[in-house]
Amino acid sequence: MESRILKPVLALYVALFLLFLYGPFVVLTILSFQQGPEGGPQFPIIEWSTYWYRQLFGLTPPSRIAPLPFGDALIRSLVLALMTMVVSTVLGVMSAQAFRRRFRGASLVFYLIVLGMMVPGVLTGLGTSLLANNIIGIERHWYTTAFATHVAYTYPFAFLVMLAILNRFDDSVEEASWSLGVDPWTTFRKVTFPLIFPGVLSAMLFAFTLSLDEFPRTLFASGRDQTLPLAIYGTFAVEIHPNIFAFGVLTTLFSFALLSVYGILMALSVRRARRLAMQEDIA
Amino acid sequence: MQPGPEDEVVVETAVFRIEGLTRRYGDLLALDNATLEAGANEYISFLGPSGSGKTTLLRVIAGFETPDAGRVIFQGRDVTNVPAHERGIGFVFQNFALFPHLTVMKNVAFGLTHGKSGLSAADIDRRCREMIDMVGLSGMEDRGVDQISGGQRQRVALARTLTLRPRLVLLDEPLGALDANLRGRMRNELRAIRERLGVTFLHVTGSESEALAMGDRVVVLDRGRLIQTGTPAEVYDHPASPDVAHFLNRFNMFDGKLSGGSFTGAFGTAPAPVATRSPRDVYAVRYDRMRVLPLSARTDRPTLKARYIASEYLGSSIMSFFDAEGHVVEVEHHLSLGAPETYETRQEYLLSWNPEKAIVFGREVQ
Numbered sequence: 001m002e003s004r005i006l007k008p009v010l011a012l013y014v015a016l017f018l019l020f021l022y023g024p025f026v027v028l029t030i031l032s033f034q035q036g037p038e039g040g041p042q043f044p045i046i047e048w049s050t051y052w053y054r055q056l057f058g059l060t061p062p063s064r065i066a067p068l069p070f071g072d073a074l075i076r077s078l079v080l081a082l083m084t085m086v087v088s089t090v091l092g093v094m095s096a097q098a099f100r101r102r103f104r105g106a107s108l109v110f111y112l113i114v115l116g117m118m119v120p121g122v123l124t125g126l127g128t129s130l131l132a133n134n135i136i137g138i139e140r141h142w143y144t145t146a147f148a149t150h151v152a153y154t155y156p157f158a159f160l161v162m163l164a165i166l167n168r169f170d171d172s173v174e175e176a177s178w179s180l181g182v183d184p185w186t187t188f189r190k191v192t193f194p195l196i197f198p199g200v201l202s203a204m205l206f207a208f209t210l211s212l213d214e215f216p217r218t219l220f221a222s223g224r225d226q227t228l229p230l231a232i233y234g235t236f237a238v239e240i241h242p243n244i245f246a247f248g249v250l251t252t253l254f255s256f257a258l259l260s261v262y263g264i265l266m267a268l269s270v271r272r273a274r275r276l277a278m279q280e281d282i283a
Numbered sequence: 284m285q286p287g288p289e290d291e292v293v294v295e296t297a298v299f300r301i302e303g304l305t306r307r308y309g310d311l312l313a314l315d316n317a318t319l320e321a322g323a324n325e326y327i328s329f330l331g332p333s334g335s336g337k338t339t340l341l342r343v344i345a346g347f348e349t350p351d352a353g354r355v356i357f358q359g360r361d362v363t364n365v366p367a368h369e370r371g372i373g374f375v376f377q378n379f380a381l382f383p384h385l386t387v388m389k390n391v392a393f394g395l396t397h398g399k400s401g402l403s404a405a406d407i408d409r410r411c412r413e414m415i416d417m418v419g420l421s422g423m424e425d426r427g428v429d430q431i432s433g434g435q436r437q438r439v440a441l442a443r444t445l446t447l448r449p450r451l452v453l454l455d456e457p458l459g460a461l462d463a464n465l466r467g468r469m470r471n472e473l474r475a476i477r478e479r480l481g482v483t484f485l486h487v488t489g490s491e492s493e494a495l496a497m498g499d500r501v502v503v504l505d506r507g508r509l510i511q512t513g514t515p516a517e518v519y520d521h522p523a524s525p526d527v528a529h530f531l532n533r534f535n536m537f538d539g540k541l542s543g544g545s546f547t548g549a550f551g552t553a554p555a556p557v558a559t560r561s562p563r564d565v566y567a568v569r570y571d572r573m574r575v576l577p578l579s580a581r582t583d584r585p586t587l588k589a590r591y592i593a594s595e596y597l598g599s600s601i602m603s604f605f606d607a608e609g610h611v612v613e614v615e616h617h618l619s620l621g622a623p624e625t626y627e628t629r630q631e632y633l634l635s636w637n638p639e640k641a642i643v644f645g646r647e648v649q
Binding site for chain 1: 345346347366367368369370371372373374376378380381382383384393394397398399400440443444447
């Protein structure tokens with residue numbers, strides 16, 4: 001009785017959700033195949049072409065529309081995201097590990113860490129910039145000040161993921177290792193880490209993607225050289241051409257590729273996790 | 284990890300000794316001044332209800348937890364503050380705690396490979412294969428630990444610990460996760476393995492029959508205290524307190540009053556020439572010492588009028604339950620003594636026993 005009303009409503013809700021989630025991307029994709037260089041970023045499609053994709057890679061004859069200045073920005077963003085991913089994940093694993101035992105001030109430290117993802121990004125960015133310029137007196141760079149804000153932002157996510165994973169972790173496996181004469185560090189490398197690896201993978205993914213498209217913090221904290229989101233925003237301010245859409249499609253495909261790698265690695269380690277779950281069922 | 288020649292070695296026969304171990308969790312006293320000594324090649328089982336501190340005791344001995352007071356001495360060395368991985372004490376967990384990402388072989392070889400054994404890969408391989416063979420898992424070396432049965436996992440857990448040749452192995456309800464049939468078999472195997480290797484086993488269990496069957500000595504725990512230590516026969520025949528009698532789960536217990544060598548309870552007054560000092564007056568009669576008589580029977584032994592409820596067939600014996608004014612009384616009849624009588628439900632009978640075989644506790648005993 002209940003489901004006769006509830007089910008269609010929920011189905012409609014999910015349909016709308018998917019529409020709003022993927023609608024912009026579909027429109028973007030269609031427009032990226034607009035004819036060039038005369039065709040603009042609007043319907044109707046004058047003629048289907050891959051002009052704007054070729055233009056991205058400099059494969060078209062020079063025209064009024066300059067190629068996007070994204071090369072350096074893209075590399076900077078990828079390097080920044082990688083650095084952020086490594087540091088945030090290491091910090092996240094270490095601090096979540098620390099939270100397995102209760103310690104004095106644990107809840108205060110918890111909130112201080114989580115604050116990093118709650119504080120408005122613009123404030124963090126502005127604050128970091130002021131701190132660097134006026135108080136410490138150092139230059140702002142994407143790999144210094146912006147990097148610090150990225151870590152402060154993504155570290156809480158990595159931390160929370162690892163906290164959830166370690167919460168379900170069966171301590172007796174580690175104790176078993178110790179009782180076999182294996183020291184705690186080797187135990188972590190040979191037992192704990194392989195078992196929490198799916199979680200580490202998720203934490204890495206979070207940190208990488210959040211850093212890759214971070215805007216407000218980077219805007220103030222990155223100094224002269226721009227990261228990719230800033231560079232894209234910069235081109236919006238002048239005039240929009242379908243080459244941006246083509247670029248958007250390519251970056252989205254890159255993200256999907258990244259997710260697939262994550263999915264494959266996850267599937268491999270889930271098999272392992274299932275073993276652990278079976279073992280816990282006995283207990 | 285044997286103590287090297289440079290360590291200060293106190294000559295003593297005991298492999299292992301604990302002195303005044305105390306462990307608190309907030310207001311809860313999980314271990315209260317526990318003192319015990321174990322010789323080489325001894326099998327000691329710890330019996331107690333859940334929450335009695337038996338698992339805490341093992342965890343403190345293993346070094347997973349630090350005692351608030353007291354000392355743990357192992358092979359003549361005070362190891363109270365030595366971290367778990369440097370103690371050389373084996374531990375077998377109730378849930379086995381196998382490494383789920385490793386094969387049977389790698390589980391068994393784990394301690395030798397990653398610890399400080401200093402053995403060559405070939406030596407490790409040989410030693411592990413011997414051990415796997417000994418616990419009857421040959422041919423399973425390359426299986427994942429999710430591809431073997433519960434009993435086989437138990438053996439892997441045991442083999443993993445025993446390859447390190449520890450002098451002391453702690454077993455935390457190691458048979459609790461197995462079904463009854465397997466439990467019986469593993470009991471025998473555990474004993475056989477231990478006798479072959481000459482290792483001291485401390486075995487924690489919540490099952491009184493397991494404790495009595497397996498231990499050379501039984502230690503009964505209650506609320507963090509070791510309340511009785513003795514051979515299984517001593518504990519079974521002479522429980523030191525009403526609590527021990529209660530945990531053994533083999534006694535009908537009656538409250539009442541002990542005075543001048545006789546005990547007055549629900550069954551009237553019975554002579555009690557021998558009694559044990561206790562803060563409570565309790566009269567205990569073993570299940571298999573109870574006799575069921577028709578209501579009309581006459582006897583000079585103590586009797587208790589009770590209504591028959593039901594019976595349980597246990598294979599080698601039959602357990603009958605009677606209701607004596609709200610108090611359930613159990614009577615065990617061994618089938619080897621002859622076919623059981625049949626009783627009628629809700630019918631009253633007289634329960635009787637030999638008062639000399641009763642175990643009496645009382646405050647007035649000096």
